[in-house]
Amino acid sequence: MKLIGKVWKFGDNVDTDVIIPARFLTVSDKEDLAKNCFVDLSPNFVKEVRKGDIIVAGKNFGCGSSREHAPLAIKAAGIGLVVAKSFARIFYRSAFNIGLPILESDEAFDIYSEGETLTVDLETGEIRGANAGVRVSAKAIPVFMREIIQAGGLVSYIKARGSL
Amino acid sequence: MSHPMTITEKILAFHAGLKAVKPGELIKARVDLALANDITAPLAIQVFEEIGREKVFDAEKIALVADHFVPNKDIPSAQQAKVMKNFAIKHKIAHYYEMGDGGIEHVILPEKGLVGPGDLVIGADSHTCTYGALGAFSTGVGSTDLGAVMATGMAWLKVPSTIRVEYQGKLMPWVGGKDLILFTLGQIGVEGANYKSLEFCGETIRNLPMDQRFTMTNMAVEGGAKNGIVEPDDITVNYFSERSVREPLMFKSDDGAVYERVLKIPAEKIEPQVAFPHSPDNVRPVSKVGLVTLDQVFIGSCTNGRLDDLRIVAAILKGKGVAKGTRLIVLPGSQWIFKKAIQEGLVETFLDAGAVVGPPSCGPCLGGHLGILAEGEKALSTTNRNFVGRMGHPKSEVYLASPAIAAASAILGRIGSPEDV
Numbered sequence: 001m002k003l004i005g006k007v008w009k010f011g012d013n014v015d016t017d018v019i020i021p022a023r024f025l026t027v028s029d030k031e032d033l034a035k036n037c038f039v040d041l042s043p044n045f046v047k048e049v050r051k052g053d054i055i056v057a058g059k060n061f062g063c064g065s066s067r068e069h070a071p072l073a074i075k076a077a078g079i080g081l082v083v084a085k086s087f088a089r090i091f092y093r094s095a096f097n098i099g100l101p102i103l104e105s106d107e108a109f110d111i112y113s114e115g116e117t118l119t120v121d122l123e124t125g126e127i128r129g130a131n132a133g134v135r136v137s138a139k140a141i142p143v144f145m146r147e148i149i150q151a152g153g154l155v156s157y158i159k160a161r162g163s164l
Numbered sequence: 165m166s167h168p169m170t171i172t173e174k175i176l177a178f179h180a181g182l183k184a185v186k187p188g189e190l191i192k193a194r195v196d197l198a199l200a201n202d203i204t205a206p207l208a209i210q211v212f213e214e215i216g217r218e219k220v221f222d223a224e225k226i227a228l229v230a231d232h233f234v235p236n237k238d239i240p241s242a243q244q245a246k247v248m249k250n251f252a253i254k255h256k257i258a259h260y261y262e263m264g265d266g267g268i269e270h271v272i273l274p275e276k277g278l279v280g281p282g283d284l285v286i287g288a289d290s291h292t293c294t295y296g297a298l299g300a301f302s303t304g305v306g307s308t309d310l311g312a313v314m315a316t317g318m319a320w321l322k323v324p325s326t327i328r329v330e331y332q333g334k335l336m337p338w339v340g341g342k343d344l345i346l347f348t349l350g351q352i353g354v355e356g357a358n359y360k361s362l363e364f365c366g367e368t369i370r371n372l373p374m375d376q377r378f379t380m381t382n383m384a385v386e387g388g389a390k391n392g393i394v395e396p397d398d399i400t401v402n403y404f405s406e407r408s409v410r411e412p413l414m415f416k417s418d419d420g421a422v423y424e425r426v427l428k429i430p431a432e433k434i435e436p437q438v439a440f441p442h443s444p445d446n447v448r449p450v451s452k453v454g455l456v457t458l459d460q461v462f463i464g465s466c467t468n469g470r471l472d473d474l475r476i477v478a479a480i481l482k483g484k485g486v487a488k489g490t491r492l493i494v495l496p497g498s499q500w501i502f503k504k505a506i507q508e509g510l511v512e513t514f515l516d517a518g519a520v521v522g523p524p525s526c527g528p529c530l531g532g533h534l535g536i537l538a539e540g541e542k543a544l545s546t547t548n549r550n551f552v553g554r555m556g557h558p559k560s561e562v563y564l565a566s567p568a569i570a571a572a573s574a575i576l577g578r579i580g581s582p583e584d585v
């Protein structure tokens with residue numbers, strides 16, 4: 001699957017409190033959550049993000065609380081992929097469970113800039129920048145996570161198998 | 165014979181029905197208790213319903229706790245709480261707690277004897293790792309994972325590698341579990357234990373009372389850890405057997421167990437610690453803080469809202485008053501703690517000092533309600549996170565410290581230690 005989108009850059013340790021502050025957690029509807037995604041850190045994000053855009057971040061993306069509202073808000077805001085140097089544990093799990101594609105890459109953050117258009121092959125993990133010569137390969141996704149993705153998320157995985 | 169294992173590996177192997185496990189291995193484990201709260205339960209319930217099971221896997225093994233926005237702060241939060249309540253009634257959830265007999269989830273589950281040594285607990289809240297203080301394996305997940313646990317009673321887990329942290333020496337006055345964990349976070353960083361287990365051990369830990377052990381395992385996740393854990397001992401068993409008739413499962417790490425890293429911390433040299441904005445690993449000893457004047461001090465939360473914490477606060481506040489221009493908010497972690505604090509005269513001391521004492525609730529810890537910060541305001545808090553905007557306006561600042569430092573700072577109107585008051 002090929003994905004083409006514009007880069008939104010964020011730094012290290014982007015926590016779930018800035019992805020979606022707790023004061024907006026009184027609802028659990030995805031679209032409502034998306035309205036306040038990154039509201040404090042990047043007030044223009046929601047207005048300007050386009051479907052399929054790509055977040056490129058530093059290490060420990062999604063740290064902090066367990067709120068699944070964070071990956072849900074990012075996905076509902078239109079983001080098609082998050083590439084980070086590393087992800088916090090719960091965010092990593094939840095992203096797969098809800099079907100938000102994520103990739104880990106040590107280099108992407110240092111190579112690509114804000115607003116640049118990337119072409120990404122989700123299966124091979126190959127990321128190509130506006131300058132076609134610059135490309136990086138993301139880390140392979142563990143087999144069991146791939147099974148969950150192939151099933152279409154954790155819910156369908158359990159439904160299909162009748163158990164975990 | 166299986167190879168030597170850490171306590172975390174042993175508990176995971178036991179719940180997966182395996183003789184042995186190794187870091188990196190994927191297992192499917194039986195869950196003893198599944199937990200969600202007023203924020204995460206509504207999403208988990210949606211997932212449970214999508215999976216399409218008629219019944220939860222075991223109504224006795226699910227805990228649903230309304231704590232984040234209680235007493236409900238507005239109409240949307242009331243609606244959310246109602247979703248959880250209706251679900252609890254429909255499925256006859258045994259451990260559903262509202263205000264009145266409840267409190268903050270990570271305070272009341274141990275307090276009511278619902279978690280014991282050797283248990284495996286999965287919670288849709290990142291601070292589920294708190295129960296490791298009891299020698300249990302417990303970890304936080306998202307709502308989808310939790311919905312799946314409610315349906316199947318099982319969770320998939322990757323066996324973490326372990327960082328062993330050994331603390332030696334006697335603590336200085338006014339130093340406790342909060343300072344040990346803040347210091348440790350300063351050493352390893354907020355990502356230092358990502359995906360890993362943090363095992364706290366050594367002479368200092370063996371002498372640490374339960375309430376302070378909870379504070380330490382609570383903040384394991386601030387280092388990114390999957391779980392924090394303390395081997396159970398007499399202190400653990402005394403605590404648990406006062407609250408439960410269940411036999412504790414006393415897993416211990418084997419000699420020769422493999423650790424990814426061993427960190428030795430000379431605890432006798434540690435001063436009270438303060439984490440500066442905007443990260444829990446941005447720590448300094450209190451003597452190096454400089455002048456930080458405070459608009460608010462908050463004492464409470466699943467980190468430091470326990471009875472021992474309130475006792476320390478009262479000992480420092482006794483006969484003194486909160487500085488003019490500084491607000492002091494105290495929220496006991498549970499109804500039981502609140503009542504004890506009244507019986508022991510702690511609440512009277514707080515009120516005499518000029519504090520506001522409120523209901524057990526997460527409240528300001530996550531910037532929900534009951535004490536939100538305005539633009540530019542500075543607060544010292546006994547909680548676990550000080551990210552941008554955590555307790556209110558994105559331009560407010562949160563400093564993290566122990567109850568002792570919090571009490572002293574409330575009197576001083578600036579960050580300081582009990583030695584200064």
Ligand code: SF4
Nearest residue numbers: 291465466526529530
């Ligand atoms: S007290 Fe704070 S950290 Fe603890 S569960 Fe509540 S919001 Fe989370």
